[in-house]
Amino acid sequence: MNLTTRRTRLAAGALAAITAVGGLAACSSDDSPAEGEKPAKLVVDTFGEFGYDDLVKEYEQQTGIKVELRKTAQLGDYRPKLVRYLATGKGAADVTALEEGILNEFKANPGNWVDLTPLVADHSKEYLPWKWELGKATDGNKLIGLPTDVGSLAVCYRKDLFQAAGLPTERDEVAALWPDWNGYHQAGQKYKQATGKAFVDSITAVSNGVLFQQGSDLFYDKENNVIADSSPAVRTAWDTATSMVDISAKATTWSPEWFGGFKQGTFATTFCPSWMLGIVQENSGEENKGKWDVATVPGGGGNWGGSWLAVPEQSKYPAEAAKLAEFLTNATSQVAAFKKSGPLPTNLEALKNEDFLTYTNEYFSNAPTGKIFGEVVEKIQPVHLGPKHQAVKENAYEPAMRAFEGGQATKEKAWEQFTKDAVTQGAF
Amino acid sequence: MSLSATTAPPSPAPPPPDTAPRRRGSLLNRLDIKYSPYLYIAPFFLIFGVFQLYPMTRTFWMSLHDWDMIGEHTFIGFDNYTALISDEYFWNALVNTFGIFALSTIPQLLLALFLANLLNRTMLRAKTFFRMAIFVPNVVSVAAVAIVFGMLFQRDFGLFNWLLSTVGVDPIDWRNQTWSSWTAIATMVNWRWTGYNTLILLAGMQAIPKDLYEAAAIDGASQWRQFWRITLPMLRPTFLFVVILSTIGGMQLFTEPLLFANGSVIGGNQREFQTLAMYMFEKGIYNLSTAGYGAAVAWAIFMIIILVSLVNFLLVRRSAK
Numbered sequence: 001m002n003l004t005t006r007r008t009r010l011a012a013g014a015l016a017a018i019t020a021v022g023g024l025a026a027c028s029s030d031d032s033p034a035e036g037e038k039p040a041k042l043v044v045d046t047f048g049e050f051g052y053d054d055l056v057k058e059y060e061q062q063t064g065i066k067v068e069l070r071k072t073a074q075l076g077d078y079r080p081k082l083v084r085y086l087a088t089g090k091g092a093a094d095v096t097a098l099e100e101g102i103l104n105e106f107k108a109n110p111g112n113w114v115d116l117t118p119l120v121a122d123h124s125k126e127y128l129p130w131k132w133e134l135g136k137a138t139d140g141n142k143l144i145g146l147p148t149d150v151g152s153l154a155v156c157y158r159k160d161l162f163q164a165a166g167l168p169t170e171r172d173e174v175a176a177l178w179p180d181w182n183g184y185h186q187a188g189q190k191y192k193q194a195t196g197k198a199f200v201d202s203i204t205a206v207s208n209g210v211l212f213q214q215g216s217d218l219f220y221d222k223e224n225n226v227i228a229d230s231s232p233a234v235r236t237a238w239d240t241a242t243s244m245v246d247i248s249a250k251a252t253t254w255s256p257e258w259f260g261g262f263k264q265g266t267f268a269t270t271f272c273p274s275w276m277l278g279i280v281q282e283n284s285g286e287e288n289k290g291k292w293d294v295a296t297v298p299g300g301g302g303n304w305g306g307s308w309l310a311v312p313e314q315s316k317y318p319a320e321a322a323k324l325a326e327f328l329t330n331a332t333s334q335v336a337a338f339k340k341s342g343p344l345p346t347n348l349e350a351l352k353n354e355d356f357l358t359y360t361n362e363y364f365s366n367a368p369t370g371k372i373f374g375e376v377v378e379k380i381q382p383v384h385l386g387p388k389h390q391a392v393k394e395n396a397y398e399p400a401m402r403a404f405e406g407g408q409a410t411k412e413k414a415w416e417q418f419t420k421d422a423v424t425q426g427a428f
Numbered sequence: 429m430s431l432s433a434t435t436a437p438p439s440p441a442p443p444p445p446d447t448a449p450r451r452r453g454s455l456l457n458r459l460d461i462k463y464s465p466y467l468y469i470a471p472f473f474l475i476f477g478v479f480q481l482y483p484m485t486r487t488f489w490m491s492l493h494d495w496d497m498i499g500e501h502t503f504i505g506f507d508n509y510t511a512l513i514s515d516e517y518f519w520n521a522l523v524n525t526f527g528i529f530a531l532s533t534i535p536q537l538l539l540a541l542f543l544a545n546l547l548n549r550t551m552l553r554a555k556t557f558f559r560m561a562i563f564v565p566n567v568v569s570v571a572a573v574a575i576v577f578g579m580l581f582q583r584d585f586g587l588f589n590w591l592l593s594t595v596g597v598d599p600i601d602w603r604n605q606t607w608s609s610w611t612a613i614a615t616m617v618n619w620r621w622t623g624y625n626t627l628i629l630l631a632g633m634q635a636i637p638k639d640l641y642e643a644a645a646i647d648g649a650s651q652w653r654q655f656w657r658i659t660l661p662m663l664r665p666t667f668l669f670v671v672i673l674s675t676i677g678g679m680q681l682f683t684e685p686l687l688f689a690n691g692s693v694i695g696g697n698q699r700e701f702q703t704l705a706m707y708m709f710e711k712g713i714y715n716l717s718t719a720g721y722g723a724a725v726a727w728a729i730f731m732i733i734i735l736v737s738l739v740n741f742l743l744v745r746r747s748a749k
Contacts, residue, residue: 076691090456105716109499210511250583257584257691266584389716395694403697406604417698424517428717 019332039317042324045093047078048275048305050148050330051341055333059324067324075099085312086112092312095328098145099307101351101390103134106310108387108428110137113144114311118323120146130382131346135308138224138387145308146329151273151342152373153209153302159266159365160291165194168389171367173297177314178298181210188247191268198249201258201267203405204398206248207241213302215381216419219392219426222384223393228392237419242404242411248256250405259283263395272295273304273342274373281363294367301379306346344373370377387428484730487723495720497713508724518725520699521707523733524610528703529615529678530686532621537670538623539618546658547654548633559630562623573620574687581612581688603689609701616684621677624671630668633659668744672737679733680705704729 004122020394024400025387046052049071056067057109063077070077070093072219079102085092086106089257098106124132127147135145149398155178159169167187168174168281190198201207211218214233221227249267251258262283272280272294311318327333332347335353359370386392400418409417465700491509494502512518547558565573580587581602589599602608644654682705691693693710695702702710708729712722 080713108717109496112498251689256579256582260585264585292434312718333445386716388717394692399692399694399697400610406601406697408604408698425715 022236039065039320041068042095042317042321043068043070044095044097044324044328045070045072045078045082045092045099047072047075047099047267049341049343050097051337051339054340055328058147060344065320065324066087075102076227077304082106085314092314094315096312096315097148097307098308098310100151100305100385103145103308104385104387104389107137107144110142110144112313112321113137113142114313114315114318114322115141115148116311116322116325118313119224119319120326123326125383128346128348128377128380130380131306133235133382134385136139139258145310145326147335147346147411148307148309148329149274149337150346150377151275151303152344152376152380153212153297154272154362154369154372154376156271156272156292156294158265158288159293160349161195161197161265161401162191165181165191165268167191167194169293171237171293174289174293179300181298184298185244185247185304188244188269189218192247197265198245198267199247199269200244201249201261201270201396201403202253203241203244203248203252205253205271206244207237207398208304209297210237210240210299212301212304212383213381215296217384217385218386219389219397219422220384220386224386224427224428226386226423228396228426229300229419230259234397236423238401238415242414245405248405252402259296263288271302271304274342275305277343277361277364277369278342279394284362290365292363293365294329294361294369294372296372296376301376301381303380305375307343344377345379350397386426388426391425392422398423439514466517473733487726490720491723491727493720495723497716497719503721504720508721509728511721512724512728517699517702518704518707518728521702523698524606524695524701525679525681525703525705527606528610528613528617528681528701529675531610532617533671533674533678535614536618536622537625537667537674540622540629540670543622543626544629544633545659547630552683557568559627562626564623565620566624568620570683572688573616574684577612577616577619577684578688578690604700606700609685609696613681613684613688613701616688617678617681621674627673628670629663629666630742632663636662664744668740672740675736675740676733678735682706682709702703704732 024390035085044052044056044067046069051259052069056069057220059065059415060067067121072081082092082096084104086109123146130152131147131150131227135143135147137144157174162169168177191197191199211233214236216229216233217231218233219226219231221231242352249257249261249305251261251266255265262280263285270276270280277294284292309329310381311321317322329347331345331347331353334347334350335356337343338345338350338356339359345353345356352358356370357368358368359368361369396418400409400414400421403417404411404414430627452559492502492503492505494504494507543562547555547562548551552558583589583599583601583603586602588602593599600608602612639660640662642652644658649657681703685695686693686706686709688701693702693706693714695706704725708722708725710722711718711725713719715722
């Protein structure tokens with residue numbers, strides 16, 4: 001699902017500004033159940049759009065258990081709520097969605113979560129193997145989350161702007177422009193020469209693409225030591241991204257400049273996980289319908305975002321909650337959710353489903369997004385993200401890169417800033 | 429934790445000494461006289477205890493621990509505080525906070541003084557309208573203000589950069605430099621609070637006896653001289669009040685810089701405008717495992733506000749002599 005969006009952050013900020021402690025905790029019913037009794041109601045907490053509305057109704061009919069779907073629009077509001085539930089031991093839903101970026105820090109305290117292994121059938125072979133592994137606690141014994149979706153990665157590009165710059169516009173030819181990042185850079189320089197305008201929204205967007213397609217450790221090694229300054233994958237992403245400063249619009253993802261850039265055509269390409277398509281569409285507006293298209297990403301793979309469903313230890317019905325999570329993540333449900341709201345399946349069977357593979361997106365020039373993203377999904381390299389991955393990336397890595405991009409620091413100084421801050425941000 | 433400096437009201441006068449009871453059954457009466465005053469003031473202390481005292485002491489308790497918000501807590505004494513003293517980003521936040529505070533408070537109070545003086549003129553028409561109008565910005569939600577100004581201060585499509593471009597100035601990346609980001613944030617604060625301070629100063633001016641001005645006018649003092657010799661000295665208590673309020677507000681500045689940074693807790697790529705409150709938020713809430721350290725930052729802010737208020741108080745006492 002979606003990572004932090006700008007509005008998320010604005011809302012989070014606004015929320016934080018009025019930090020009224022407590023008082024809002026929505027409590028689930030307090031009467032404790034008798035042994036083996038069927039629950040009257042199960043609560044599911046999700047953020048963004050998981051596409052579960054119809055599935056939940058179906059489950060109610062099948063089992064007679066009422067399911068309450070609590071949606072929080074944005075991850076930035078969702079995380080503090082979840083923290084409060086866990087810190088006070090009260091209020092958490094029976095089934096709780098955890099996003100890739102926040103999963104690790106919540107996994108760091110496995111005691112908060114129910115071990116699903118004895119409660120569900122063995123599904124370990126049915127999902128993308130790396131995705132399944134990430135749902136386990138750090139020690140590898142406890143199964144905390146069942147996989148929902150994955151971000152995957154593609155390039156969204158403006159056909160009309162490409163044409164004006166004399167670049168090819170068909171998605172296969174466009175993909176052929178950039179088998180690797182070098183090709184992407186060259187295409188960008190060509191575009192810039194022809195139009196004088198920027199090619200990509202920002203170098204941090206490029207870095208996002210490179211970071212996750214190498215399949216090796218990023219800011220942490222397998223033992224969760226911070227290796228930011230010596231990690232080859234990080235260095236590669238850093239070097240690739242910083243080399244493209246000449247074709248960058250310097251519009252930070254989720255900033256007003258970035259949102260405005262879609263309508264103004266400030267940049268001709270951006271990196272799109274599956275869930276990003278809706279955001280590109282919303283910000284480009286109806287007048288740009290059919291001007292965007294989707295091509296494969298340089299280097300072939302990549303991922304950005306994705307979630308799991310977990311059962312908090314405080315749930316009164318862990319067994320029933322686990323069954324519900326199992327239902328929501330099975331192949332049929334994942335295809336249904338994709339068709340409803342777009343989260344990309346992680347279940348291997350769902351990824352081969354005919355409905356999924358033939359789906360086309362009208363706004364993006366009828367691009368077969370199911371097929372494009374589906375192909376990338378299988379190439380995604382499993383990456384070990386440490387407990388504070390998100391904090392290191394958001395508060396050390398990307399700010400330093402932007403400081404270079406904006407001319408505040410030289411490349412060396414920026415790298416120094418990053419490696420220094422990574423130590424503080426990465427400590428846990 | 430709440431940072432407002434609340435002082436307890438003076439304790440109630442002791443109940444009058446018990447003269448010989450006129451009637452039996454006056455026990456209730458005696459209890460009433462003796463204890464009901466405490467009952468009357470109890471709501472304040474209850475609310476103060478629950479919403480101020482408890483969070484404060486709890487925050488202090490947290491600051492003595494290595495406190496994971498959703499995990500374990502280990503007692504470590506004053507280690508968080510010693511770490512704070514050598515924490516470069518804490519000092520950076522402190523400098524930012526005072527910088528933005530100076531940029532927002534000084535021009536704001538001067539402008540408020542000027543406006544209050546204008547509104548205080550007897551011959552001004554539509555007085556009530558102007559007084560209402562000047563207060564309107566304060567009613568607008570702070571988040572809305574920050575979002576709108578954030579757009580005005582955009583690099584690519586912002587209004588201010590467009591205005592600058594009409595006089596041939598290159599677009600400024602407001603968020604990328606210390607001076608420009610401080611200016612932008614101070615502008616938001618000024619826009620929102622100038623009217624409020626104007627009204628308070630105006631109220632102070634209207635409490636000055638008119639005959640002072642009349643006497644001065646008869647003696648031939650100009651308007652300007654009247655302002656310097658009568659208005660300003662008589663306004664001092666009001667001014668002190670306004671300064672202390674601005675200080676507390678300035679030390680707690682949070683929403684404007686956070687939203688200006690598009691929600692990033694570090695406030696700028698190189699922490700150009702991360703304030704103390706943002707640093708507390710980064711350590712105490714954003715980062716789950718350093719909640720104890722965040723609590724220490726919160727207490728540091730509290731101490732700084734006390735210190736600044738004390739300096740204010742001493743300065744005023746000296747100048748009053």
